[in-house]
Amino acid sequence: MKRFADALSRAAAQPVRSRAVDTLCPYCGVGCAVTYVADTERNRILYARGRDGAANAGRLCVKGRYGFDYADHAQRLTHPLIRRESAYPKGQLSPLEKRPEKPGGPVDYDDLLPHFREASWDEALDLVAGRFKAIRDRDGGQALAGLGSAKGSNEEAYLFQKLVRAVFGSNNVDHCTRLCHASSVAALVEGIGSGAVTNIVRDIARADVAFLTGCNPTANHPVAATFMKEAAQAGTRLIVVNSRRPIIAEHAALYLPIRPGTDVALHNALLHVLIRDDLVDHAFIRERTEGFEQLAETVKAYPPERAARLCDVPAQDIERAARMIGDAHAVLFFWGMGISQHTHGTDNARGLISLAMITGNVGRPGTGLHPLRGQNNVQGASDAGLIPMFYPDYQPVDDEDVRRRFEQAWGVQLSPQPGLTVTEMIKAARSGKVRGMYILGENPFVSDPDVNKVREGLTNLEFLAVQDIFLTETAEFADVILPASSFMEKTGSYTNTDRRVQLGSPVLDLPGEARQDWELICEIGRRMGFAMEYGSVAQVFDEFAAATRAYATLSHTALGARGRWYPCADPEHSEGDPIVFQDSFPSGKARLVPARFQPAEEQPDADYPFVLSTGRVLEHWHTGTMTRRSRALDAISPEGFMEVHPGDARSLGLRDGDVATVRSRRGEVRIRARITDAVLPGTVFIPMHFREACANLLTDPRIDPDGKIPGFKFCAVSVQAERCDVGVVSAPHR
Amino acid sequence: MATEHVSLTIDGRSVSVPAGASIWDAAARLGIHIPVLCHDPRLRPVGVCRLCVVDTGERTLAAACVRPCQDGMEVRTDSEEVEAHRRMLLELLLSEQPDRSAREETTGDDALYALARRYGIREILLPDGGEGTPRGRDASSPVIDVDHQACILCDRCVRGCDEIQHNDVITRTGKGYGTRIAFDLDVSMAESTCVSCGECVAVCPTGALTHKAVRGLRLEEGA
Amino acid sequence: MRLLKAMLALQASEGAVTDAALRDLARREGVPLYRLEGLRSFYPVFRKHPGKAMQVEVCRDLVCCMAADGDPVRQVREALADRDDVDVRAVSCLGQCDRAPAAMVDHRPVTGPADGIRACLSGEQMAPESGTLPSGRWATDPYKAAEQYYTTVHALLTESEPDAVIRALKDAGLRGLGGAAFPTGMKWDFTRRAPGGEKYVICNADESEPGTFKDRVILEDLPHLVIEGMLIGAWVIGARRGIIYLRHEYGAARKALETAIAEAYQRGILGEAAFGPGRGFDLEVFVSPGGYIMGEETALLEALEDRRGEPRNKPPFPTDAGLHGKPTLINNVETFAAVPAICGRGADWWAAQGLGDHKGLKFVSVSGDVERPGVHCVPWGTTARQVLELCGGLVGSQPLKAFSPGGASTSFLPPEKLDTPLDFDAMQGAGSALGTGAMVFVAGHRDLLDVTLAQLRFFRNESCGKCVPCRVGSHKAVEMVEQVQRGERAGPGIALEALHRTLARTSICGLGQVALLPLVEALRTFPDEPSLQPLRGEE
Secondary structure, X not given: OEEOOXXXXXXXXXXXEEEEEEEEOOOEOOOOEEEEEEEOOOOEEEEEEEOOOOOOOOOOOHHHHHOOHHHHOOOOOXXXXXXXXXXXXXXXXXXXXXXXXXXXXXXXXXXXXXXEEEOOHHHHHHHHHHHHHHHHHHHOHHHEEEEOOOOXXXXXXXXXXXXXXXXXXXXXXXXXXXXXXXXXXXXXXXHHOOOOOOEOHHHHHHOOEEEEEOOOHHHHOHHHHHHHHHHHHHOOEEEEEEOEOOHHHHHOOEEEEOOOOOHHHHHHHHHHHHHHOOOOOHHHHHHHEEOHHHHHHHHOOOOHHHHHHHHOOOHHHHHHHHHHHHHOOOEEEEEOHHHHOOOOHHHHHHHHHHHHHXXXXXXXXXXXXXXXXXXXXXXXXXXXXXXXXXXXXXXXXXXXXXXXXXXXXXOOOOOOOOOOOHHHHHHHHHHOOOOEEEEEOOOHHHHOOOHHHHHHHHHHOOEEEEEEOOOOOOHHHOOEEEEOOOHHHOOEEEEOOOOEEEEEOOOOOOOOOOOOHHHHHHHHHHHOOOOOOOOOHHHHHHHHHHOOHHHOOOOHHHHOOOOEEOOOOOOOOOOOOOEOOOOOEOOEOEEOXXXXXXXXXXXXXXXXXXXXXXXXXXXXXOOOOOHHHOHHHHHHOOOOOEEEOHHHHHHHOOOOOOEEEEEOOOOEEEEEEEEOOOEOOOEEEEEOOOHHHOHHHOOOOOEOOOOOOEOOOOEEEEEEEEOOOOOOOOXXXX | OOOOEEEEEEOOEEEEEXXXXXXXXXXXXXXXXXXXXXXXXXXXXXXXXXXXXXXXOOOOOEEOOOOEOOOOOEEEOOOHHHHHHHHHHHHHHHOOOOOOOHHHHHOOOOHHHHHHHHOOOOEEOOOOOOOOOOOOEEOOOOOEEEEHHHOOOOOHHHHHHHHHOOOOOEEEEOOHHHOEEEEOOOEXXXXXXXXXXXXXXXXXXXXXXXXXXXXXXXXXXXX | OHHHHHHHHHHHHHOOOOHHHHHHHHHHHOOOHHHHHHHHHHOOOOOOOOOOOEEEEEEOOHHHHHHHOOOHHHHHHHHOOOOOOEEEEEEOXXXXXXXXXXXXXXOEEEEOOHHHHHHHHOOOOOOOOOOOOOOOOOOOOOOOOHHHOOHHHHHHHHHOOXXXXXXXXXXXXXXXXXXXXXXXXXXXXXXXXXXXXXXXEEEEEOOOOOOOOHHHHHHHHOHHHHHHHHHHHHHHHOOOEEEEEEOOOOHHHHHHHHHHHHHHHHOOOOEOXXXXXXXXXXXXXXXXXXXHHHHOHHHHXXXXXXXXXXXXXXXXXXOOOOHHHOOEEEEEHHHHHHHHHHHHHOHHHHHHOOOOOOOOEEEEEEEEOEOOOEEEEEEOOOEHHHHHHHOOOEHHHOOEEEEEOOOOOOOOEOHHHOOOEOOHHHHHHOOOOOOOOEEEEEEOOOOXXXXXXXXXXXXXXXXXXXXXXXXXXXXXXXXXXXXXXXXXXXXXXXXXXXXXXXXXXXOOOHHHHHOOHHHHHHHHHOOOOHHHHHHOOOO
């Protein structure tokens, strides 16, 4: 006989008082709704439950489910820090290649903390405000720059750009959108007058065909990927284009493994076939586009046979893809950074826009253009004007009427001159044009191309204030470090890749003396003589919404527990518009902009025979600041790696797990090889997250002329096998 | 296009539902929550735990979660006979359970335990299949504990993994009484292609799949 | 079928379906690994690792246990203890109960006691004894010579119409002869009327219930009737494709079927113009990867769709949503084989074959303690006693203790019920069921506990594991009886009855519904049986 040991089970465990908070996942642009259950006594999150959000329907990925514990990591900054005199002249404090043996994060605090001293908030904030003010008063507003973050809320983004514009006195404000979808946005704004997606991800269920190019959704938008796979199973045919085979290709009707950097040729050939075979939507072209003739003329020169040679895929596959697009009733185009992170990224996106337009695949269910946004709030941060050429709502800073309006609203004179982008700021720091920087929640020292140049730039700054939750690689160059709030400790709104504006709520208390980011931005403004007084985050939202048409009807109250898609004319009765531009584009007609194929500038040669592409892995986020401090994520994916094709590995004498040295014209890294035929022969892939094998030591800082985005997906490298035993335990890999 | 509706009675109460709706869904509309372990509204119903059986007057009872309503059906969800079978099914499942449930112990939401309490089950006369936990555990994943002994083969994780997340990792392996869940070609969870999305833990009703992070902590959720 | 066929080919050529082979298959076919693992681990024919040089599979079920007077598997293991090149595996009923104790050596059927198998391994090959009558003697075959084959279907095509066939089947009173006894005409009518352009016809040739082997004989001797029955069925319902789902142990039947199918193709009976120009019908044999449950028609469909053979929840029934969700006509071998005679000679002729009010002819498999086990084709209405006499009575003229009229899923009846006629209703009235017509006679010296426990173990072993009552319940029942046998438990009779009621009412399919039936019913039917005494009572 067996007894049912009900009570026994509960009695065995240690009691913990807990609290469940409905909020969002802090990571990617999908914007999953989640409930975090926190231990209220020890101020830490215990586990996550998927919430029925518009974007995730209760689903989560490993980051949302298990990557929450960075927030209570022992390395959280809890006091303002001021650089000690002995730590000047400035420079990097920790060796980049070193992964500490101690458990903890990627940066060894024992190497860093002796160089800083704890300070009071008043001392730290006065110092920051005073130094910025001094630089501004001495060299003008152009000598200051601010780097905000797409990880912050809409409210923080709004305040930050306001601070830079109204107080610093320049438009030198940007954020990591520059490194992910700036080119897509440039092409979209040029083409249709809006940078936001036309259709939400889940609309793929209504698409006959989905074109997925330059994206790896199972790793980078994992929950969106579940809806894509679901659609594929239900009959949506996926055309997947990539030069590194993504897992989603397993669900594809057609996979085109194109040679890196040849997207324009492919897009032109698809356009060529569609026009040649009259698979276009004449009425749509006539009524809703302009520039078709010019486009048709340009793509005449790209028959599939030519593209087949350039892209190294069979011409009949290109024909087949074109026919699938042309024959379908509804095609939805998704793209990721494999399209945008090129020096011709804007051209890449132009081609996709043209494909959708000439086939009439916009403005209906199951159609549209969807650049898959990276950060949880990259859409919102851009909407809020955290970019150097636009005020909130993409209102150009060099438009006088617009500027007058903002001058009136903010009560200050504003600079008419578009500001510096991320990469330009670093360049200006090196040249001495920018003297002071305020960096909030970004880590350019790992995320930006050609890290050695970034080092020079950061070292050369007269004053750097870094506001973050950890002492990042970038903070090592700071004069003052301000301990701030993690996602888990703040209230704010975030706009996901679908244009869904949703509210995040505090799950944890701020650790130590750390403060809310939005309050710190206001404090600096105030101490520089500009009143930034708000009673609550909701009030900040209201000011932002008043300046931004798409958000004008929204408020924290209106957003409610599930959020709203913008535009949303009637938030009380409607969830907002999952599909936009059904009848017209903000620019009226869509402009079709032809592009000509140009090879990437740094082609492989005898010295650097491989093409390096960088990207991400499922378990990590950007520079690893958060994810590498998550026990779970770090355990699953503890170290960097380089993917290399089996044929290349053989000729290089590399076995799976061997360490190799990868060199480019800009730097070198040592990294473990992973042999896989997911990458094409002649190409290697390195994820960007791992500082000790920092892919961006190698990357090429050349940028796209329109989007100003660096070509992270293409540079020439050499690979050399190393017979070695560095004593790093190889991670289990898939 | 108007949806076709069917009318039926459940425990003597009339209800009209769209054609194709399950008895379970129709009962829920009336506020009748038929006990079930293998079903979750987010998942395709499979009708394997059989706890939701109801009497439709046929030779055998029907699993309400998979059985479509038919016009004129008369359904009993709580007859003495039906309840006796549910009790027996619970005893069968409980007789295979390990001494403790990692779910009940931590988050306190073991659905099998909840039903056992509801049916007032204190002791089970069936042979004890849980003793010595012969089905074993898999602690290889950094985030998920697998206790095969607590698994009731409800297939919720299988559907969560393969049909909700489409990560395509979990299967039933083996046959009959020896059946258990497995990952890929029956390798450990850590060696498998599992991407640790945690959906399996989220849908698991018992202590079979639990979050390692809460192990040993008895959560008492308050405001 | 694609995946299972590929895996069967691997198993045949490599002696195993290894991880490496499955990884390769997964990649080639674009299917996830879990799906292949689910299949490999479910079907008994597959092995993960290659075995030893020789494979001996020994039947562990009732009739073979009776023939071996003990555990035949243990006996063979003991006899082959010195052979380290031989794998001995216990398997479920091989459908060779007329040759019990039965075994397979490297997939060839062998028979006889353990030392016979030893002799067989050392090269003194024993030919399987034929338990059947010579060809051409079966009364259901309307043809005298091979040239006449398929003339019935051809006559129908030119002179009749599908509804007339359905009427004839109804008039003939034909009911499903695989055990479920569903009126055949009605089933054909449902499938014919089910909406949908694409339909299938499937012959269930997967008989696997201990004591049942009549289909094997029909397939070996009368494959043309099965094919013609399917052709008629396909014509009636409008199917273009047919599949014969055959258990893998039936090598001779497979050969006979494949030869007959090839001939039919050659003659244009099958193929692109089977029903006239542009109206084709294709037929193939699918060899089952094993398991009794595959005889459950929806489990069979799952297998044909490359999934684990777990029965579906019904409704919908296959007549509406069968293979790939299309209307599907599934009949047993014997049912299809009866159709040409009914259509050719007429429903009246068929009806007149039965005795008295009973209509038609029935194949019975007879095994157990009888002199001459085998298959007989007898008129409906023949009594059990007459069948026993046909087989020469009990071995050594022993007294009869019990008989099972219909296979492992039917209750044992006492000798006083011997005069019950072969008839679905009459057998039910006598307290059992006709099932597949697998009659097992048990002589007086045997313990009914052993006999009924053997049946229970069979169902436990063959449970697919899909639903809780059957998966756990059948195992608990076996454990409880074994505990009684070991003296660790007393009187679980009431508990077993309650368990039986739950399995009977809540299991998804017939397997769970009947798993405990022979044991629990025996407690009632045989109140004086000494071996059952320890089970009685309340704990």
